[in-house]
Amino acid sequence: MSRVNLAIIGGGLVGASLALALQDTARQRGWRIALIEPFAPGSEYQPSYDARSTALSYGSRLIYERLGLWQRIAQRAEPIQQIHVSDRGRFGATRLQAIEEGVPALGYVVENAWIGHCLWQALDQDLIEWRCPAEVVAMQRQGDGYRLTLNDETCLDCDLAVLADGGRSALREQLGINVSSKPYGQSALIANVSPLEAHRGQAFERFTDDGPMAMLPLEGNRCALVWTRSNADAERLLRVSEAQFLGELQQAFGYRLGALQQVGARHLYPLSLVEAQEQVRAHLVVLGNAAHSLHPIAGQGYNLSLRDTLALAEVLIASEAPLGDFATLQRYRQRQQLDQQMTVGFSDQVTRLFSNAQPLLAAGRNLGLLGLDLLPPAKRWFARQAMGMGTRSL
Numbered sequence: 001m002s003r004v005n006l007a008i009i010g011g012g013l014v015g016a017s018l019a020l021a022l023q024d025t026a027r028q029r030g031w032r033i034a035l036i037e038p039f040a041p042g043s044e045y046q047p048s049y050d051a052r053s054t055a056l057s058y059g060s061r062l063i064y065e066r067l068g069l070w071q072r073i074a075q076r077a078e079p080i081q082q083i084h085v086s087d088r089g090r091f092g093a094t095r096l097q098a099i100e101e102g103v104p105a106l107g108y109v110v111e112n113a114w115i116g117h118c119l120w121q122a123l124d125q126d127l128i129e130w131r132c133p134a135e136v137v138a139m140q141r142q143g144d145g146y147r148l149t150l151n152d153e154t155c156l157d158c159d160l161a162v163l164a165d166g167g168r169s170a171l172r173e174q175l176g177i178n179v180s181s182k183p184y185g186q187s188a189l190i191a192n193v194s195p196l197e198a199h200r201g202q203a204f205e206r207f208t209d210d211g212p213m214a215m216l217p218l219e220g221n222r223c224a225l226v227w228t229r230s231n232a233d234a235e236r237l238l239r240v241s242e243a244q245f246l247g248e249l250q251q252a253f254g255y256r257l258g259a260l261q262q263v264g265a266r267h268l269y270p271l272s273l274v275e276a277q278e279q280v281r282a283h284l285v286v287l288g289n290a291a292h293s294l295h296p297i298a299g300q301g302y303n304l305s306l307r308d309t310l311a312l313a314e315v316l317i318a319s320e321a322p323l324g325d326f327a328t329l330q331r332y333r334q335r336q337q338l339d340q341q342m343t344v345g346f347s348d349q350v351t352r353l354f355s356n357a358q359p360l361l362a363a364g365r366n367l368g369l370l371g372l373d374l375l376p377p378a379k380r381w382f383a384r385q386a387m388g389m390g391t392r393s394l
């Protein structure tokens, strides 16, 4: 049996970012922090054609700059210079340009494995105690914190437990935290694609009657495809031959990048909007995908979680109360509530509006896209949401 001040359950991108954000304070205040994760990260980074990637917003870049990690991440980050939003078969289209927004890039596309590698390398093992590979199988509330039972049958007590174990959190359910879940009836098909022409830092968000797609620029003139289709159609597209897949993709996406030449491994993610009904209790915070899982097409999920993470770290650092104090955790919740509501709302509305083949809605979004291009304040609002800077001036 051992005791730490803070136990972070889940060493994914969110859990590891929180550990990094608290590392210096842990050194100063003598906090013991444990990070518990079942899958050991490789010490060597292996670039892969098939790796999954994330579009980091400009706001996330600023957060990683503050955490001293951006220079490292930037070594393999592809800047997004322009986002082209269009509706297949209709006239409306809009372009968001980094130069117009006065930023060096609207965002950056980075392989998840690279962000994870940079995070794990930056963690000081003298301050952050890795329990890896290890999994928390049970959590029990105790007077002054939580007792965690690990799958190696050891126990760990903590003043504050942060649940960052992802969208399918079994522990969240075990703790009786209800979730609201709205299935989109769609799946996201993910793959890396190589186009004939140079992508020149352009990202494409394209809306079709069958569902939205995003084609994001990646290092080495690859593109990261996120293609949303009905569950059945996505299953079918997972299985068709490479040539047929590229043919259908080309038809839906068009020839903005010339012929699409190669596609890597395809992966499928069934999509729902899932929100935990409680995010804080005394001695407990639910963070990251365990708190909210969003549709990936607007590229907001991780960016929102990173803002939550920084806010939680700042509130904990500013507080003089002991770790786990409920009033402190409620302050974190209040601070992020508006950002969460706006980001979840933006992502959900954009997804539903642009996934609908209903003619009136389709005409409306066509006007919406034209309007965005004609009305700079509306476009600026859209750009700030897309850049992850909607509610705060980072």
Ligand SMILES: Cc1cc2nc3c(=O)[nH]c(=O)nc-3n(C[C@H](O)[C@H](O)[C@H](O)COP(=O)(O)OP(=O)(O)OC[C@H]3O[C@@H](n4cnc5c(N)ncnc54)[C@H](O)[C@@H]3O)c2cc1C
Pocket: 009, 010, 011, 012, 013, 014, 015, 036, 037, 038, 039, 053, 054, 055, 056, 134, 135, 136, 137, 164, 165, 166, 167, 171, 188, 190, 226, 269, 287, 288, 289, 290, 296, 299, 300, 301, 302, 303, 304, 305
């Ligand atoms: C297809 C797709 C594309 C996306 N693209 C973008 C994008 O472009 N931009 C963006 O902002 N967001 C994007 N997202 C969202 C983003 O991936 C998530 O927000 C992010 O992965 C959440 O990280 P997390 O650490 O909360 O959860 P996870 O990444 O799921 O990590 C949870 C961790 O907890 C560990 N764990 C689980 N159970 C236990 C346990 N019992 N004990 C200990 N550890 C445990 C797991 O091993 C894992 O490492 C996308 C999502 C999908 C599905």
